[in-house]
Amino acid sequence: MSYLMANYSPLEVSFVEGNGCMLTAKNGEQYLDALSGVGVVGLGHSHPKISAAIAYQAQKLIHTSNWYQIEHQQTLAQELCQAANMDKAFFANSGAEANEAAIKISRLYAHANNIKNPIIITTKQSFHGRTMATISATGNAKVQDGFAPLLSEFIHLDFNDVAAIAAHSGNKNIVAVMLEPILGESGVIVPAEDYLNQVQKICQANNWLLILDEVQTGIGRTGKLFAHQYNNITPDVLTLAKGLGNGVPIGACLAKGDAAQLFQLGSHGSTFGGNPLVCKTALTVLDVIKKDNILENVLAMSAYFAQELQALKRSGKVVEIRIKGLMIAIEINQDCSKLLNAALQKRLLINITGRSIRLLPPLIINKKQAGSVIKIIAELLEDL
Ligand SMILES: Cc1ncc(COP(=O)(O)O)c(C=O)c1O
Numbered sequence: 001m002s003y004l005m006a007n008y009s010p011l012e013v014s015f016v017e018g019n020g021c022m023l024t025a026k027n028g029e030q031y032l033d034a035l036s037g038v039g040v041v042g043l044g045h046s047h048p049k050i051s052a053a054i055a056y057q058a059q060k061l062i063h064t065s066n067w068y069q070i071e072h073q074q075t076l077a078q079e080l081c082q083a084a085n086m087d088k089a090f091f092a093n094s095g096a097e098a099n100e101a102a103i104k105i106s107r108l109y110a111h112a113n114n115i116k117n118p119i120i121i122t123t124k125q126s127f128h129g130r131t132m133a134t135i136s137a138t139g140n141a142k143v144q145d146g147f148a149p150l151l152s153e154f155i156h157l158d159f160n161d162v163a164a165i166a167a168h169s170g171n172k173n174i175v176a177v178m179l180e181p182i183l184g185e186s187g188v189i190v191p192a193e194d195y196l197n198q199v200q201k202i203c204q205a206n207n208w209l210l211i212l213d214e215v216q217t218g219i220g221r222t223g224k225l226f227a228h229q230y231n232n233i234t235p236d237v238l239t240l241a242k243g244l245g246n247g248v249p250i251g252a253c254l255a256k257g258d259a260a261q262l263f264q265l266g267s268h269g270s271t272f273g274g275n276p277l278v279c280k281t282a283l284t285v286l287d288v289i290k291k292d293n294i295l296e297n298v299l300a301m302s303a304y305f306a307q308e309l310q311a312l313k314r315s316g317k318v319v320e321i322r323i324k325g326l327m328i329a330i331e332i333n334q335d336c337s338k339l340l341n342a343a344l345q346k347r348l349l350i351n352i353t354g355r356s357i358r359l360l361p362p363l364i365i366n367k368k369q370a371g372s373v374i375k376i377i378a379e380l381l382e383d384l
Helices: 048-058 073-085 095-112 132-137 164-168 195-206 227-231 257-261 276-291 295-314 339-345 369-384
Strands: 015-019 023-025 030-033 086-091 119-123 154-157 174-180 208-215 239-240 252-254 318-324 327-334 352-353 356-360
Touching: 023 132, 023 164, 048 276, 073 086, 073 195, 073 252, 073 276, 086 174, 095 132, 095 174, 095 208, 095 252, 095 257, 164 195, 174 195, 195 208, 195 227, 252 257, 252 339, 276 295, 295 327, 295 369, 339 352, 339 369
Parallel strands: 119 154, 119 174, 174 208, 208 239
Antiparallel strands: 015 023, 023 030, 086 252, 239 252, 318 327, 327 356, 352 356
């Protein structure tokens, strides 16, 4: 009997050690991790500099409270804001909480502009987290199932449909558009190149905030530090988590301009958010990304995957390959849910979403490891 609630159904494997892209199971077997704990461990498992930073800070000071000044938090806020061209940061513990902060900012923005019933536009197939506000924002009925009443103030429009958003121009109750630059949980859906630019234009014309959820796409995953940097835009609000802590729980909500001024004394908070341990770790993550040229590796490995995965099309079972940086989806022409366990048998960790195999390998993956991932997937498709 398990004392855990039944909301997860873990696979029959438990890992006790990790090193780079490799995980060691309890029985000593080695697994190749092409999922990074769902886009979290970008710098790989037990990265020596990250482990050293955690150990150093754990021995020095783990937690005080946001009632006192936290040195590393100030520095991290500054580094993130400078990197993203934002003004101010709030630290939370997860992606959902970072988005919750963004939603609360949009409410304050509404009330500051005398809008009594503020509505946020989000998209179908989106995923923004598991709190009540973020499941309401999420465009996926499965995530919302059983939790009614939801917050009703969200309109879900088709992703990558600029006209659908433009059609709401002039609606005085709308305060923000909240988007993932690339849909992650729905299987790496990459929009038109200028989608974010077009959406930002509509937002600016209507005084709506543009909130970008880069919980999955941020921190180097797409080959830029933030995915929206491909569009040369700056959103009003930007949320981060996952790769920011390389495994220690940290989320961040960054804001610019008016949106950065709305949280005032007492308007929001978090006991753990932005403690010395997580901030020191996140600072080290940013430092390693810069000093070890991680983004270059992402781009090089992305090009390698993009080229080598083409060969899978010969199986006749691949409908489409979607890739941006190291967010990869291989859509199959049939149900492929059984590939999850089949991959595990071959000691490869992947994700299946809908009819797609989704890969989010560590950003430090090398050519040999990428080659092994592709080879195993080719074998899996052969047997399907
Ligand atoms: C785009 C996006 N937003 C938000 C979240 C939620 O993050 P967390 O699970 O840390 O709350 C996720 C998690 O998968 C995500 O991919």
